[in-house]
Amino acid sequence: MAVARTNEQETKLFGLEVLRVVGTGLSRVVDAQLSNTGMQPATGVQVVVELHTEGRRLKVSGQDSLRVDIGSLEVGVAVECRVELRFALLEGLQLQSSGVDIVVTVHSDQGEEIFRARYNPVTLSRFPPRGN
Numbered sequence: 646m647a648v649a650r651t652n653e654q655e656t657k658l659f660g661l662e663v664l665r666v667v668g669t670g671l672s673r674v675v676d677a678q679l680s681n682t683g684m685q686p687a688t689g690v691q692v693v694v695e696l697h698t699e700g701r702r703l704k705v706s707g708q709d710s711l712r713v714d715i716g717s718l719e720v721g722v723a724v725e726c727r728v729e730l731r732f733a734l735l736e737g738l739q740l741q742s743s744g745v746d747i748v749v750t751v752h753s754d755q756g757e758e759i760f761r762a763r764y765n766p767v768t769l770s771r772f773p774p775r776g777n
Contacts, residue, residue: 658683659751661760664725671737673730679715679751680723689754690715692726697746698739706731718753741766 660680667674681687694711696703705711706729713726732740744765751758 657758658687658753658756659758660723661749661751663747663762666764671732671734674727675730676725676727678723678725679718681718681720683720683755685755686720687718687753687755688716689752690718691752693750693752694728694730695748695750696730696740697748698736698743703736703740703745704733707733 658681660678660682662678664676664678665674666676679690679692692713692715694705694713695709696705702709711728711730713728715724715726718724744763747762747764749760749762751760
């Protein structure tokens, strides 16, 4: 699943692609790839994932967001991460019926970028198309 960059900064620092989302019921395993597309090494890299559905934020594994510390990322280098997202019963039911908007913020000492995507397990619709 490709994700769209939402900030309008002139220099793009990172690329993000969700490679796989698997699971049913109250948990999902997500594999994603983060790459340094900037002009210099990135330091202090941290990824924050928030999930929203029907205008409200879903708790992820009991938290408002999921944080993944990456550390440093050299120019042109990509790292793959696997995370497990667990949901309470009511939130899992909402995810199954309504899908979820994914907001990923990549923070670094060089700046931050925000990416957005939609995941709908019922129709498997995803937006935006790859390349945007």
